[in-house]
Amino acid sequence: MTDLLEVQTSPKDWASDQEVRWCPGCGDYSILKAVQIALSELGGKPDETVFVSGIGCAARFPYYMNTYGMHSIHGRAPAIATGLALSRSDLDVWVVGGDGDMLSIGGNHLIHALRRNVNLTILMFNNQIYGLTKGQYSPTSEVGKVTKSTPFGSLDQPFNPISVALGAEATFVARTHDMDRRHMVETFKRARNHKGASFVEIFQNCNVFNNGAFETITGKSVRDDMTIPLVHGEQIRFGADKELGVALS
Structure with a gap:
């Protein structure tokens, strides 16, 4: 009888052969690498892992992971992932999206996924702007934010994603940022190991349309x-x- 040995993966084993096409300097690169490191350290299996995304810059994520994935429709990633997780409990299901995708058109799907406490790991990239459509204000943009869609400044109070998740009674809520890879890796590992719905907000810099949005928090001299x-x-x-x-x- 031959003993079967578990094969330890490396971060490279989780990277697909697709060219990563975000803007140079985008914080998404750091998040992608942190997820790949976290999954390799967790001993996950690429053929038992699924990434589901909606629409936006962050939604490219499934293409860059050597796993199963679905680039779905705007705001509906949590709903699709919920169905997948309930029908295939053997899979490790992740949801990836931006603040616009998850808190605007997808806000209802997000809060219901959290309140149902389905076994999902939800990563929300918050850059306080719509990046893919080139610079409109988002549900997390600050009051007074001047953008292409708010030329006189936004009048709306922004969502606090952590408060939204807590209000939906999510059982795991965390925040990290794209300038601290070690913290991201540890946060992603804890989120994935949680049984139930995990919600992680990631402060992510869009250096083209909202550069320095979190500089007073994530800057090297102050963080x-x-x-x-x-x-x-x-x-x-x-x-x-x-x-x-x-x-x-």
Whole structure:
């Protein structure tokens, strides 16, 4: 009798042979690499993994993963992924989309996927703009944002995606950003290992139509002081030397 050995994959095993076609410098490249690293470290199997996307720059994601995938219709990725996850519980199903795709036309599908607590890993790339259609304001654009569709500034209050997910009673909610690959990898691994619906918001820089949207948070000179890692059961410490903390009096 021959023993079967589990084959450990590398990040390259998760990359497809397709040319990655995002704008040079786009934060999506960093997110793509972090997902590939996370899946290789998790010991996942490409032939048992599926990425479902909607429409937008982030929706190109399935083409660049050496897995099964579906580039679906605008805003409906969570609904399609829900059906897939319920009918094929053996599959590792991921949903990828942008803030416009998931919080505008797809907002209803997102909140229902979260409240149903289906076993999905949902990644929302938030760049506070519509990038694929070249620079219109999105549901996360700040008040006063001047874009091609809001020449006098946006009047609308933006969604806070984390608040939306918590309001839908998602059982795993996290936030990370495209300038911290190590944090992204760890966050994606924890999200994928969660049983139920996982929602991860990723601050992602669109360097063409909304460059520097998160610079005051993710900039190299400030991010250690402006980002606070939250780990269940651990002390809340931050700063370049972990010299800062949060305590309840």
